[in-house]
Amino acid sequence: MAERAARHCCLGWDFSTQQVKVVAVDAELSVFYEDSVHFDRDLVEFGTQGGVHVHKDGLTVTSPVLMWVQALDIILEKMKASGFDFSQVLALSGAGQQHGSVYWKTGASQVLTSLSPDLPLREQLQACFSISNCPVWMDSSTAAQCRQLEAAVGGAQALSLLTGSRAYERFTGNQIAKIYQQNPEAYSHTERISLVSSFAASLFLGSYSPVDYSDGSGMNLLQIQDKVWSQACLGACAPRLEEKLGRPVPSCSIVGAISSYFVQRYGFPPECKVVAFTGDNPASLAGMRLEEGDIAVSLGTSDTLFLWLQEPTPALEGHIFCNPVDPQHYMALLCFKNGSLMREKIRDESASGSWSKFSKALQSTGMGNSGNLGFYFDVMEITPEIIGRHRFTAENHEVSAFPQDVEIRALIEGQFMAKKIHAEALGYRVMPKTKILATGGASHNRDILQVLADVFGAPVYVIDTANSACVGSAYRAFHGPSLLCLVSIY
Numbered sequence: 001m002a003e004r005a006a007r008h009c010c011l012g013w014d015f016s017t018q019q020v021k022v023v024a025v026d027a028e029l030s031v032f033y034e035d036s037v038h039f040d041r042d043l044v045e046f047g048t049q050g051g052v053h054v055h056k057d058g059l060t061v062t063s064p065v066l067m068w069v070q071a072l073d074i075i076l077e078k079m080k081a082s083g084f085d086f087s088q089v090l091a092l093s094g095a096g097q098q099h100g101s102v103y104w105k106t107g108a109s110q111v112l113t114s115l116s117p118d119l120p121l122r123e124q125l126q127a128c129f130s131i132s133n134c135p136v137w138m139d140s141s142t143a144a145q146c147r148q149l150e151a152a153v154g155g156a157q158a159l160s161l162l163t164g165s166r167a168y169e170r171f172t173g174n175q176i177a178k179i180y181q182q183n184p185e186a187y188s189h190t191e192r193i194s195l196v197s198s199f200a201a202s203l204f205l206g207s208y209s210p211v212d213y214s215d216g217s218g219m220n221l222l223q224i225q226d227k228v229w230s231q232a233c234l235g236a237c238a239p240r241l242e243e244k245l246g247r248p249v250p251s252c253s254i255v256g257a258i259s260s261y262f263v264q265r266y267g268f269p270p271e272c273k274v275v276a277f278t279g280d281n282p283a284s285l286a287g288m289r290l291e292e293g294d295i296a297v298s299l300g301t302s303d304t305l306f307l308w309l310q311e312p313t314p315a316l317e318g319h320i321f322c323n324p325v326d327p328q329h330y331m332a333l334l335c336f337k338n339g340s341l342m343r344e345k346i347r348d349e350s351a352s353g354s355w356s357k358f359s360k361a362l363q364s365t366g367m368g369n370s371g372n373l374g375f376y377f378d379v380m381e382i383t384p385e386i387i388g389r390h391r392f393t394a395e396n397h398e399v400s401a402f403p404q405d406v407e408i409r410a411l412i413e414g415q416f417m418a419k420k421i422h423a424e425a426l427g428y429r430v431m432p433k434t435k436i437l438a439t440g441g442a443s444h445n446r447d448i449l450q451v452l453a454d455v456f457g458a459p460v461y462v463i464d465t466a467n468s469a470c471v472g473s474a475y476r477a478f479h480g481p482s483l484l485c486l487v488s489i490y
């Protein structure tokens, strides 16, 4: 067989809700290899749906940590079987679903540092976790712990100013508080708590990887200005928590070289660097190559806004995270639950289920909709917490219906104006160089994008973000060493 040309590269990993995915990116930043392991399809013994278990209370949502471990075994074996040349990997980084947490049992670090290259990870890490079903971002069972945390630091806005967000049920500090309160024995037998991102990095490192500033901003525990754990928040959640978390590090940090396990079992070069893993959304921001003043709008089931900010003003809506690319800057995330399902409902009601009729309605109505304004929340909205449909005429009279064309423009203008208003509340300002990067289903409709451009007064570009978290992680793997962001973590 012809010798494969040597092709130095970096790997970008994504330990997401439904799968583990990897891409290999070469020095020209081209993706030349990708693979994935889908939890529901390829690891059926764990019995997950959408990669998770929703518990009987309808609020608790977890994922088995050994499913994530075994998925890594499988994907590396698939890469090996495909002939992937691991010896060309200069560095790797990755992403994990945000807010999820992993609980390493006392003594696990000795196992992690002395893995036998003759055995898969799953077999060797079987007894290394004090909690086998990890809370993940879809969990909403910690309302009591959220209230306790906000009370401990002076209220929701005070917590937002300190950590970038008010208390959210999915945020890790509240999840740790629940585990300490409801399973104190497991908590006492836990020597290290990782995020999904730093857990994945730990597997490659063969030792505990620190939490990075950006994903650490999704815990309600990290002071986002000083980039240190808030003692008030730690104390409100659980005792001796700081020693279990370790010291957070800049997201561009090289946290070490790859473990000898991967060198001997797969042929990685011993000098392959591991750059701190981060959250999926921060990694996507890097993957979309967002710059200051840019906005990324993901128009999917829920609409998500990514913003690059220099001087954030944390609020009661949305989240401010430390920026994964520039440690002096920040990023903001705004989630709007009434996204494409709301657009499809109005399409069905006011455009006979046809996107071309929907577009014609936008073409036949003018910018500003003659002063008619609408807000449409058929499910409880996250930003802000409200439900129902609310329509107002130019004379500021609330009405129960609009003509079909007016209804369609009111929906789209209302959705995008809400995004702009909440973005500005977090400190965002449109700049002359602002680009809007649109992705997701609705980004295929030019007439919807035209309204987006009109509302923000900025050009809109459509991008494909299918692998943005992975690709962003591979970029960060290249970027880390160039910044020589070496942090001694030993």
Ligand SMILES: O=C(CO)[C@@H](O)[C@H](O)CF
Pocket (backbone or CB within 6 Å): 016, 017, 096, 097, 098, 099, 137, 170, 218, 279, 280, 281, 319, 333
């Ligand atoms: O909770 C979220 C962000 O705050 C989600 O986007 C998760 O990161 C998805 F994994």
